[in-house]
Amino acid sequence: AAAAGVPAVATAGRFKLLAHDALSSALKQARAPLDAAAVAVRDDGSLTAELDLLVGGAVVGLRLAGSLSAAPDAAPLRLVLDSFEWFEPSEEFGVSRQIAMARERLDGALEGLKPYEAAIEVAFASDALLLCRDTRLGGARL
Numbered sequence: 001a002a003a004a005g006v007p008a009v010a011t012a013g014r015f016k017l018l019a020h021d022a023l024s025s026a027l028k029q030a031r032a033p034l035d036a037a038a039v040a041v042r043d044d045g046s047l048t049a050e051l052d053l054l055v056g057g058a059v060v061g062l063r064l065a066g067s068l069s070a071a072p073d074a075a076p077l078r079l080v081l082d083s084f085e086w087f088e089p090s091e092e093f094g095v096s097r098q099i100a101m102a103r104e105r106l107d108g109a110l111e112g113l114k115p116y117e118a119a120i121e122v123a124f125a126s127d128a129l130l131l132c133r134d135t136r137l138g139g140a141r142l
Contacts, residue, residue: 015039015130017049027053030105035059045069047079052089055105056098061087062106066115076119076135084110 017037027034035052049064066081086099124131 012041012043012045015041017051020134026109027106030109031055032060032102032105041068047081049081050087053102055102058095058098059089060095060098060102061089062102063087068120076121077132079118079120079134080115081113081117082115084114 015038017039024034032053032055035054037049037051039047039049041047045067047066047068051062051064052059053062063085064081065083066079068080069078086103088095088099119135121133121135122130123133
């Protein structure tokens with residue numbers, strides 16, 4: 001069920017992550033900038049985010065998994081990311097060298113974040129757009 005005042009699309013569906021300032025900044029510092037990200041939230045609240053990262057001139061995939069849950073009141077949504085894995089995006093084959101580079105640059109930081117938990121506040125929601133803020137990051141856009 002959706003949080004009070006938030007359309008059901010906020011807690012289940014397929015989304016594109018357009019901006020997350022802290023994530024984008026961290027990936028750039030690790031020399032693995034974010035190219036694109038698709039997020040799927042199923043009806044049971046399980047969440048999968050597939051990030052395309054530019055590493056060594058090729059696109060490598062990073063799959064994050066966790067959950068998104070809504071409190072019964074108007075409280076923020078609770079985001080938990082508790083696992084990650086690297087993969088080869090279907091349009092990019094033979095990127096094992098770039099995946100090794102990405103692992104070297106990011107695995108330690110990713111392990112240190114497990115589990116990542118955040119309170120996500122919905123700032124705006126419509127049938128076409130969901131704008132959220134991670135309340136711990138001083139209003140960073142999600």
